[in-house]
Amino acid sequence: MISLTSPVKTRAHGWPAGGKLLALCVVSVVLFAVPDLMFQFAAAMSVVLLYALPGRVFLRHGLRRIWPLWPFVVVLLVWHVFTDAWAEGVVIALRMLTAVALANLVTMTTSLQAMMDVVSWLLRPFARFGVNVRAIELAAAMVIRFTPVLGEKGTALALAWRARSRRPAGWRVIVPFMVLALDDAGHVSEALRARGGIEMDKKS
Numbered sequence: 001m002i003s004l005t006s007p008v009k010t011r012a013h014g015w016p017a018g019g020k021l022l023a024l025c026v027v028s029v030v031l032f033a034v035p036d037l038m039f040q041f042a043a044a045m046s047v048v049l050l051y052a053l054p055g056r057v058f059l060r061h062g063l064r065r066i067w068p069l070w071p072f073v074v075v076l077l078v079w080h081v082f083t084d085a086w087a088e089g090v091v092i093a094l095r096m097l098t099a100v101a102l103a104n105l106v107t108m109t110t111s112l113q114a115m116m117d118v119v120s121w122l123l124r125p126f127a128r129f130g131v132n133v134r135a136i137e138l139a140a141a142m143v144i145r146f147t148p149v150l151g152e153k154g155t156a157l158a159l160a161w162r163a164r165s166r167r168p169a170g171w172r173v174i175v176p177f178m179v180l181a182l183d184d185a186g187h188v189s190e191a192l193r194a195r196g197g198i199e200m201d202k203k204s
Helices: 017-033 037-052 056-082 086-108 112-129 133-164 170-194
Strands: none
Touching: 017 086, 017 112, 037 056, 037 086, 056 086, 112 133, 133 170
């Protein structure tokens, strides 16, 4: 597993995780509430500026994480052009890219432990009703950790296929990708079981 935190330290690294997550929620609501094209374009350019301020390395590192969205953007734009609603398609694409880029910016400048501390604080009241808070925290942490790992493995499978065939990989890598994901899940479950699992947290 790898960390999502950027190797380039910025001022935002020292900001409270709760404040950054709250700001992300507020900005996301505003993005989805305003359908204006120029507003969405200005918001997207503002995010690009935020990525560029810490330097070229930070900008390249951040854009590399957003790049996997390009197939969704292409399909979205082609569909809206086909339905003669290209302006709406551009708005949706810009909104999606901006929201994901902002979320990525938060993860790049916030440690996983800091984010889990916020999740733990939010879930603490539910522990009184018998909710296994530790299980939810662990699930959230694993999703955040494993998403880029699975993305990299999917890219490696596609590259391996491309090196052996002129045909596009397409659906052919789905089965081996699922096998890799299940194999990783098996290893993680064994590691958790060897450490006592999460049942012990229900008694604490």
